[in-house]
Amino acid sequence: MDLRKLKKLIDLVEESGIAELEITEGEEKVRIVRGASGGREAVVLSPSAQAASPPVVQAATVPAQAPTPAQEEAPALEGHIVKAPMVGTFYRSGSPGGKPFVEVGDSVKAGQPICIIEAMKLMNEIEADKDGVIKAVMVENGQPVEYGEPLMMIG
Numbered sequence: 001m002d003l004r005k006l007k008k009l010i011d012l013v014e015e016s017g018i019a020e021l022e023i024t025e026g027e028e029k030v031r032i033v034r035g036a037s038g039g040r041e042a043v044v045l046s047p048s049a050q051a052a053s054p055p056v057v058q059a060a061t062v063p064a065q066a067p068t069p070a071q072e073e074a075p076a077l078e079g080h081i082v083k084a085p086m087v088g089t090f091y092r093s094g095s096p097g098g099k100p101f102v103e104v105g106d107s108v109k110a111g112q113p114i115c116i117i118e119a120m121k122l123m124n125e126i127e128a129d130k131d132g133v134i135k136a137v138m139v140e141n142g143q144p145v146e147y148g149e150p151l152m153m154i155g
Helices: 003-016
Strands: 018-025 028-037 040-047 056-063 080-083 088-091 113-119 122-127 132-137 150-154
Touching: 003 018, 003 028, 113 150
Parallel strands: none
Antiparallel strands: 018 028, 018 056, 028 040, 080 150, 088 113, 113 122, 132 150
């Protein structure tokens, strides 16, 4: 599948408001999901097990999720944002059910562990890169995070 055709499919998903589009053409399979991570599209290309099937187009008519009122009315906090240095799973404590490294309102020093990101079965301690007070924790415990995603705010 060429790049122009893929671009047209992405534009189609954006303009139509559908949440998901999956197309199988021969051995190629393309799946475009809208709203997969913060309103961005995710495009997945994979070879199909079927050898010579006719083109099949499926489109889900589920509308993309609208932001909840809590997301819309987030208070405007000011401070330094600690961002995820890698893709993985965010944990606030060193063990399940354990005490979190930090809570909102706690004072932290540069170099102090503030959370863990599990990546490929390795636990990576994330340290505060600035002295200050934790103003907000922006990710729920056990949730997946992407590279550069805001984790905490230090004021």
